Amino acid sequence: MSIPKNQMEFERMFSTEEQCLAYLKELRFPNGYFCRKCQHKEYWQNNRGIMICKNCKDELSITAGTIFHRSKLPLVTIFRALWWMIAQKNGVSAVGLQRVLGLGSYRTAWTWLHKFRRLMIFPGRDKLTGRVEVDETLVGGKRAGKRGRGAEGKSLVVIAVEILEKGTGRARIALIPDASKKSLVKFINDNIEVGSSLITDGWKGYNGISKKGYLHLIDDKTKIADGEEILPNVHRIASLLKRWLLGTHQNYIGEQYLSYYLDEYTFRHNRRKSKSRGLLFQRLVEQGVIHKPVEYKLIKSM
Ligand SMILES: [Zn+2]
Numbered sequence: 001m002s003i004p005k006n007q008m009e010f011e012r013m014f015s016t017e018e019q020c021l022a023y024l025k026e027l028r029f030p031n032g033y034f035c036r037k038c039q040h041k042e043y044w045q046n047n048r049g050i051m052i053c054k055n056c057k058d059e060l061s062i063t064a065g066t067i068f069h070r071s072k073l074p075l076v077t078i079f080r081a082l083w084w085m086i087a088q089k090n091g092v093s094a095v096g097l098q099r100v101l102g103l104g105s106y107r108t109a110w111t112w113l114h115k116f117r118r119l120m121i122f123p124g125r126d127k128l129t130g131r132v133e134v135d136e137t138l139v140g141g142k143r144a145g146k147r148g149r150g151a152e153g154k155s156l157v158v159i160a161v162e163i164l165e166k167g168t169g170r171a172r173i174a175l176i177p178d179a180s181k182k183s184l185v186k187f188i189n190d191n192i193e194v195g196s197s198l199i200t201d202g203w204k205g206y207n208g209i210s211k212k213g214y215l216h217l218i219d220d221k222t223k224i225a226d227g228e229e230i231l232p233n234v235h236r237i238a239s240l241l242k243r244w245l246l247g248t249h250q251n252y253i254g255e256q257y258l259s260y261y262l263d264e265y266t267f268r269h270n271r272r273k274s275k276s277r278g279l280l281f282q283r284l285v286e287q288g289v290i291h292k293p294v295e296y297k298l299i300k301s302m
Helices: 007-013 017-028 075-087 094-101 106-117 181-191 232-247 255-270 277-290 296-300
Strands: 043-045 050-053 059-061 131-139 155-163 168-175 197-200 215-218
Touching: 007 277, 017 075, 017 277, 075 094, 075 106, 075 277, 094 106, 106 255, 106 296, 131 181, 131 232, 155 181, 155 232, 155 255, 168 181, 168 232, 168 255, 232 255
Parallel strands: 131 197, 197 215
Antiparallel strands: 043 050, 050 059, 131 155, 155 168
8 A cells, every 4th residue: 555755646546435435345354345234245335435245235435434424625625634744743733734625614724623633642552661751831821820729620631651862752642630649650551561760749649559560660859960950851842832722723622622623733742753744634534434433522621
């Protein structure tokens, strides 16, 4: 299966609905079509992307049961939107997407960006390992504050990042209800391999983490040289994340949607060194093929 290497190739590969459908079909049936009712391998296909089993006449739409199903937008436009979203280093707002693709409706652009965000967490991904910094921070809202104490309108987010010999590796970012031991331990268990070294500040919510199989190192002011910052790597991600929420999205994000934006940010962070836009595109379309449909109503009613 070929992967678009640049804009020209992308446009050549996905200039018609038929080409887009063929691409989805290939991702959906990597070992070739077989009928879900009778396992027969031969089929007819009509021009609306319906596959009809030659034996039992069962009909299956290529997009049925995927995130691409029953969209008002042509696949050509959806593919362009996704391709464009991946290419923008700092992401894209619904207004920006609407303008670039000349979409008639803001709602359509907004809905598709939300759908794309839901494809950005790959199931079965590996947990972080090695030396990992962990800290919480508040995002959104207007007032400054620490750990949810007197910080109205803000949401508490926990960040973990791998420390490499040079620079940082992968990150995980999640919304948490509070900075309690229960919430922090759950995040750590879900996202970091047992046996890793965890570097945190002296917050009591991290007490006892060594009993869960982690090597716990506490970074605090008394242990580092004057002028050095504690947990510098995780704090750098926190400030970039806040700038991103403020810049690309002007902080206009309801808390009900925040975790999806965090997924997008994590996706961008973890693939910041990736050279292949085409491969990212393919991975996301692949995710879309196995992701159940998401209706506008569901997103809006969150
Ligand atoms: Zn059949």
